[in-house]
Amino acid sequence: MTSQYKVVNQSVKKVDGLALACGKPVFTGDVCDKNMLKVKMLFSPKAHARIKDIDTSKAEALEGVKCVLCYKNSPRIPRTTAGQGYPEPSPYDSVVFDNKVRFVGDRVAAIAATTLEIAEKAVDLIEVEYEELEPVLDPHEAMNDGAPIIHDEEDCKVIIPIAYEPEKNICAYVDANVGDCDKAIAESDFKFELTTHAPKAQHCATEPHISTAHLDDKDRIVIRTSTQVPFHVRRIVAGSLGIPVKKIRVIKPRVGGAFGSKQEVCFEDVVALVTLRTGLPCILEYTREEVFVSSRIRHEQYVTMKGGLNKDGKITALDMYVLSNTGAYGSHGLTVMCNCGSKVLPLYPTENIKFEGHAVYTNSPVAGAYRGYGATQAAFTMEIMIDQMAEALNQDPLEFRLSHHIKEGQGSPIFQALGEGKEGVEQTVKSCGLPQCIKLGAEEIGWKEKCNKQKDEGPIKRGIGMAALMQGSSVPEIDMASASLKMNEDGSFNLLVGATDLGTGSDTVLAQIAAEALGITEEDIIVYSSDTDMTPFDVGAYASSTTYLSGMAVKNAAEEVKKQIVQVTESMLQEKDAEYCFEEGIVKSSTGKSVTLSEVALYALYQENQFQIGTIGSAISHSSPPPFSAHFVEVAVDTETGKITIEKYVAAVDCGTAINPKLAEGQTEGAVFNGISYAMTENYILNDRGKMLNPNFRHYKTLKSNDIKEVKTILVPTFEPTGPYGAKSVSEISINGAMPAISNAVYNATGVRLLDAPFTPDRVLAAIKAKG
Amino acid sequence: MEVVLNINGEEKALQIEPGDILLDTLRSNGYMGHKRACSTGSCGACTVIIDDEAVNSCMVFTASAAGKKIETVEGLGTVSKPHPLQKNFVDAGAVQCGYCIPGMLMSAKALLKKNDSPSRDEVKEALSGNLCRCTGYVKQIDAVMKTAEELRGEK
Numbered sequence: 001m002t003s004q005y006k007v008v009n010q011s012v013k014k015v016d017g018l019a020l021a022c023g024k025p026v027f028t029g030d031v032c033d034k035n036m037l038k039v040k041m042l043f044s045p046k047a048h049a050r051i052k053d054i055d056t057s058k059a060e061a062l063e064g065v066k067c068v069l070c071y072k073n074s075p076r077i078p079r080t081t082a083g084q085g086y087p088e089p090s091p092y093d094s095v096v097f098d099n100k101v102r103f104v105g106d107r108v109a110a111i112a113a114t115t116l117e118i119a120e121k122a123v124d125l126i127e128v129e130y131e132e133l134e135p136v137l138d139p140h141e142a143m144n145d146g147a148p149i150i151h152d153e154e155d156c157k158v159i160i161p162i163a164y165e166p167e168k169n170i171c172a173y174v175d176a177n178v179g180d181c182d183k184a185i186a187e188s189d190f191k192f193e194l195t196t197h198a199p200k201a202q203h204c205a206t207e208p209h210i211s212t213a214h215l216d217d218k219d220r221i222v223i224r225t226s227t228q229v230p231f232h233v234r235r236i237v238a239g240s241l242g243i244p245v246k247k248i249r250v251i252k253p254r255v256g257g258a259f260g261s262k263q264e265v266c267f268e269d270v271v272a273l274v275t276l277r278t279g280l281p282c283i284l285e286y287t288r289e290e291v292f293v294s295s296r297i298r299h300e301q302y303v304t305m306k307g308g309l310n311k312d313g314k315i316t317a318l319d320m321y322v323l324s325n326t327g328a329y330g331s332h333g334l335t336v337m338c339n340c341g342s343k344v345l346p347l348y349p350t351e352n353i354k355f356e357g358h359a360v361y362t363n364s365p366v367a368g369a370y371r372g373y374g375a376t377q378a379a380f381t382m383e384i385m386i387d388q389m390a391e392a393l394n395q396d397p398l399e400f401r402l403s404h405h406i407k408e409g410q411g412s413p414i415f416q417a418l419g420e421g422k423e424g425v426e427q428t429v430k431s432c433g434l435p436q437c438i439k440l441g442a443e444e445i446g447w448k449e450k451c452n453k454q455k456d457e458g459p460i461k462r463g464i465g466m467a468a469l470m471q472g473s474s475v476p477e478i479d480m481a482s483a484s485l486k487m488n489e490d491g492s493f494n495l496l497v498g499a500t501d502l503g504t505g506s507d508t509v510l511a512q513i514a515a516e517a518l519g520i521t522e523e524d525i526i527v528y529s530s531d532t533d534m535t536p537f538d539v540g541a542y543a544s545s546t547t548y549l550s551g552m553a554v555k556n557a558a559e560e561v562k563k564q565i566v567q568v569t570e571s572m573l574q575e576k577d578a579e580y581c582f583e584e585g586i587v588k589s590s591t592g593k594s595v596t597l598s599e600v601a602l603y604a605l606y607q608e609n610q611f612q613i614g615t616i617g618s619a620i621s622h623s624s625p626p627p628f629s630a631h632f633v634e635v636a637v638d639t640e641t642g643k644i645t646i647e648k649y650v651a652a653v654d655c656g657t658a659i660n661p662k663l664a665e666g667q668t669e670g671a672v673f674n675g676i677s678y679a680m681t682e683n684y685i686l687n688d689r690g691k692m693l694n695p696n697f698r699h700y701k702t703l704k705s706n707d708i709k710e711v712k713t714i715l716v717p718t719f720e721p722t723g724p725y726g727a728k729s730v731s732e733i734s735i736n737g738a739m740p741a742i743s744n745a746v747y748n749a750t751g752v753r754l755l756d757a758p759f760t761p762d763r764v765l766a767a768i769k770a771k772g
Numbered sequence: 773m774e775v776v777l778n779i780n781g782e783e784k785a786l787q788i789e790p791g792d793i794l795l796d797t798l799r800s801n802g803y804m805g806h807k808r809a810c811s812t813g814s815c816g817a818c819t820v821i822i823d824d825e826a827v828n829s830c831m832v833f834t835a836s837a838a839g840k841k842i843e844t845v846e847g848l849g850t851v852s853k854p855h856p857l858q859k860n861f862v863d864a865g866a867v868q869c870g871y872c873i874p875g876m877l878m879s880a881k882a883l884l885k886k887n888d889s890p891s892r893d894e895v896k897e898a899l900s901g902n903l904c905r906c907t908g909y910v911k912q913i914d915a916v917m918k919t920a921e922e923l924r925g926e927k
Contacts, residue, residue: 017862018854019868023845030804204905206817256807256871257905288810424917502908503869586893619897626820662865662911669908670868678840697814699901705909713910 001460007515008725011662012522015508016501017085025255026365028210032283034148036212037112039274039284040119041267042126043294044101044108047363047690048134048148051108051128058125059111067278068126070109071099074273079153079240082331082368083229083263085478085539089421091164091171091330092155094239097267097614101130102150103363104691105293107267112274112282135363136692139325142360144171146354150328150361160421167591169199172334172359176341176417179352181306184317188308190392193387197756198377198739200325200684201298203370204702207256208291208731213271214281216546217245218251221272224251226265228500229540230530240269241276245449246270252530257726258502259674260369262523263542264331287306292695296542296683299359300325301337308352315350315404320378322357327366333359335420336367340372342381342424343626343645346412347470348404353414363690369542371671372735376678383467383740384753386603396451398442399705401468402631403739408432425476427623431728433654433718434468437630438694440650441466445505445632451748459499460564462647463749466632470686473720474545478503480622482522482536485514486559487565488606491585491597492524493750498538499550500530504731505544505663512659513724515560519582536616544729547659549621551724557617564613568604569595621645625720627728629653631672631737635745640763644746645709646676652714661715668713668734675738677703775838779803780847788834794820802840805845805874809903816902819875820844826882828901832893833865848881856919857881864915868906876902880916888924891919 003009015749056068078092097107103612109126115118134148140149156271157166163173173630175561185191211225221243227233230250238245238500242750267284274282306498308316322340326333341355368375405410409457411428418424442448450464495514501507511525529534567578569587572595578589590593604613634647651672657672658664694700719726743754752767776785779798788797795818806829809817813831820829821843827917849855854862857877867873876899883890883898890898895916910912 014864014867016867016870017867018851020852020867021803021858021861021873021877022849023874024849024851025804027807029808034800183891184779203904204814206869206903206905207807208809240800254870255868256809259905288812288815334909404899666865666868666907666911669910670906673908674905696812697810698812702903702905705899705902705913706893708908711908711910738846 002357005516005725007512007522008211008659009657009661011660012508012512014505014663015511015522015527027207027256027267028212028253029285031224033213033281033350035281037114037278037280037282038116038119039110039112039271039282040115040116040123041107042109042123043621044104044106046101046130046132047104048133049092049130050133051101052131053129055108055278056129059122061471062118062122062125063123064114065111066280067112067274068109069097069270069273071097075241075242077240078157081265082332083232085233087159089160089162089334090332092159093151094329096239096273099767103365105365106328109271110274112278113166114329116477117159135569137313137321137362137364139362140361142362143358146296150363162421169361170358171330172337173468174334174338175356176414177354178413181352181354183320184352184750185306185308186314189311190309192307192388193753194385195385196303197383197450198301198380199757200300200365201678201682202292202700203259203261205257205259205261206353208286208288209262209266210285211268212281213269213275214273215279219605220247220249221271221275222249223268225254225268225672226255227252228258228542230532231498231537232540233265233268233530234532235404235572236265237269237272241273243627246264250535252500255502259298259371263540266295268610272561276367288697289695292700293365293692297365298370299367303340303381304383305385307389309392313393313403315348315389317352318344318345318348318350319354321497322378323366324357324359325367326361327362327364328360329366330361331366332357338376338420338615340378340416340549341634342414343375345414345610347406347468348386349410349412355418357590364686365692366686371674371732373732376736379467379469379736380721380739384743387744394641396612398438398447398466400436402435405434405468406432418643420475420478421759425623430625430722431656431718433716434628434629434630436716437628437652437654438468440716441630441632441650444712444714445634445651447632450634459638461639461749463637463745464634465741465745467631467737467744469520469546469629469631469733469736470626471729472734473548474621474624475543475620476624479539479543479545479549481538481553482616482618483550483554484536484614484616485561486612487561487601489598490602490603492526493524495527495554496535497529497533497550499546499555500541502541504541504546504667505660506541508549508663509547510550513551513554514558516725517555525727544732547727548723548729549725552619553617556619556726557615560615560617561724562614565600568600570610625722625728627653627655627730627733629733629737631741633728633741633745635742635749637746637749637764639750639768642757642761643682644742644764648710649676649708651737652716653730653734654716655719656718656720656723656728658715659725659727664715664730665713667730669711671732671734671766672738673703674713675735676708679738679757679759680687681758681760701713775835777842778838778840779842780844788840790835793830794832794834794837797834798829803844803846807871810890816879817872819878819902821878821882824882825886826879843878845877848877856922860915860919861912864911865910866915867908872902872904876912884920886924887919890920
């Protein structure tokens with residue numbers, strides 16, 4: 001690929017790749033000291049109960065037990081565990097340990113002991129007297145009059161003005177209206193209405209949640225944790241325990257995958273409290289079962305869409321209603337729901353738009369952030385309805401999308417109407433490669449030849465389907481990132497970023513951005529990420545923000561450092577008003593003279609007017625430019641067994657300038673696989689008392705290497721003028737395509753609409769039989 | 773009890789309990805490359821090679837590995853002198869978070885020892901016990917295919 005750039009837009013090797021491939025001890029659990037106390041949690045076996053009493057005396061008496069924590073001896077300061085910026089838009093509806101449990105798997109107590117075996121034994125010795133309450137698991141039922149009230153405590157609250165009615169189990173309510181949807185639909189030639197159901201799901205990051213804590217030489221608490229949000233962890237732990245932020249340092253080592261599950265204070269408060277109480281280092285690591293049950297999951301959602309369409313092809317109205325199951329606590333409840341509208345409705349501009357949603361408490365596992373963040377669930381509904389609209393006009397769904405999608409220069413009132421806890425930000429699309437994504441993706445899958453071909457005669461029916469997608473890049477006017485850049489004697493630089501590499505490759509991407517600006521290679525950038533004592537602030541890795549926003553902060557820092565280097569160069573060369581360019585580690589003057597970066601650094605550090613060349617650059621985002629994508633899938637449906645085989649999947653993505661094309665492809669492939677897995681197999685099976693029956697990889701299936709025949713990724717370059725070197729986000733968007741594209745392909749193959757995921761053979765077969 | 777384990781060609785006498793699990797024994801003796809992710813033998817993050825077979829070390833009693841040849845990722849290569857599989861995994865962009873990679877490398881190595889010309893489907897099959905959530909396995913399969921070619925001397 002030819003490129004105007006030297007370092008960005010190149011597939012340089014991941015800066016931490018070899019260390020990881022060599023199994024270096026770089027993860028939180030790899031630095032575990034044998035002397036650390038092992039912490040084990042006692043989880044609730046009840047879906048809904050008050051704890052009348054808890055007797056920990058037998059556990060405490062066990063030799064080796066150093067600390068037992070429960071509601072009786074821990075601070076009661078309501079907070080949210082959602083790792084969001086302050087003031088958080090999630091309700092303050094949890095405390096470190098409560099005297100009420102709200103789902104099977106809720107925290108009851110924690111034991112810290114010298115060995116894991118003792119801790120496990122001690123957990124069994126805790127005697128809890130429960131007053132069992134009726135649970136409610138279904139979000140529809142939770143809103144009924146007389147439903148059990150899950151948050152009846154007096155101190156739960158929201159800290160920003162949003163609709164919060166815990167007495168009705170409503171964690172958040174939102175509505176936004178433009179024009180008059182009802183009237184427009186009533187007057188339309190064609191009317192549409194459908195409801196989809198997207199289930200609960202787990203992120204299944206390979207590394208389970210894990211944190212350690214110890215005291216440093218000044219008795220400050222040092223938390224090492226596998227997190228997406230080190231700065232939010234520091235603030236939330238401080239708030240939860242009532243201690244100052246300055247007493248806490250949070251270090252993020254390498255993270256073994258997160259996908260939203262670690263945008264959450266899952267138990268950093270507990271390890272901190274154990275260490276505060278005992279003065280001893282400790283470690284807490286969830287088992288896989290505990291990750292499934294007690295960490296965080298995707299919001300289960302019922303999304304109802306209505307739409308109007310005229311014979312001339314005009315979409316007259318889009319109306320979306322979201323019922324979102326936030327589980328026992330309201331983590332990300334409001335914002336995931338808002339994202340259903342804000343990342344999906346703007347794709348097809350129309351004059352009448354309505355969005356309404358309830359996020360509802362139930363006694364089921366706690367939902368939180370998950371790659372796609374609501375857009376996954378809502379794109380399922382929208383992209384099926386778009387296919388239905390095309391069918392009503394007897395038009396190719398590809399052509400229908402091409403003529404109706406948002407174009408460069410267009411905005412949407414939804415951008416402004418739906419924000420994250422406050423109004424959104426008005427924006428127009430400045431880069432859109434969707435037409436090219438659709439064209440190239442269609443060619444790759446063979447759309448023209450396959451979409452109208454004769455239907456198969458035998459029991460195996462082949463079909464083809466597509467979906468068009470958009471997401472965002474950061475939360476506008478809320479997210480902030482910063483980066484510190486410092487020059488060394490040999491012309492290398494230390495780049496310290498609060499941005500949090502979760503395996504995404506952001507350390508590499510940010511090094512490339514700095515190197516490009518400074519005219520060096522990424523090998524001369526030494527990256528250190530995410531340590532609240534050492535690196536400047538960054539909100540963390542979420543909302544598809546790192547390349548776009550943290551990348552801008554790095555670029556700002558590099559531009560400032562270049563100014564300082566020019567100043568020093570002018571003094572060294574004794575010239576003024578020359579133009580300088582930075583190439584291959586050399587500062588070249590328009591006068592023909594030049595100095596190396598190393599000479600500049602040595603001069604500044606040791607010779608004249610000495611100072612440290614370096615700065616901290618910050619960036620906040622004023623818009624959230626959407627990446628775009630077109631997904632295509634070919635399926636073979638066995639109408640006798642209900643089994644769907646994915647023959648081929650194509651994802652064409654416009655992420656602006658791909659700073660590292662190979663890593664961008666990797667993000668896309670990972671998201672596509674996760675999306676297909678969610679569409680096809682993943683589900684939480686709860687019994688009628690709220691207990692999860694399949695909390696392991698044998699019964700909760702994620703895709704393996706031999707499950708899909710072929711996946712093809714196509715990057716479509718555009719230039720986003722607001723992004724660093726034209727970049728937009730890439731990490732989330734491609735998880736959103738599989739559910740609607742596969743559903744559309746199955747319809748194309750069989751005439752059956754699948755609206756309830758996952759599309760397991762029993763459901764497919766039932767749908768085929770129901771159709772007759 | 774004491775056992776002698778042959779780890780990466782080195783004989784090591786270790787004090788263990790009869791019920792100890794190989795993954796724990798390895799990790800508590802400094803072999804941190806292999807990870808605990810499920811403890812039920814269903815994710816492959818702890819895969820090591822025992823007598824040329826890729827196995828989940830979370831499913832193996834340490835005592836039963838005595839006298840057998842254990843290979844871990846630490847014996848594969850180093851940052852300055854990586855094994856071709858390690859180099860090709862990085863070059864292909866197959867390493868994202870990296871948590872599953874040491875296990876996957878061992879599955880790949882065991883495959884190539886038995887079959888120096890695997891088909892793409894055979895590679896997929898060999899890696900099918902190693903769950904990865906970051907990638908779509910595409911680049912790992914590319915990397916194994918490329919390594920096979922290199923080791924055969926074709927590239």
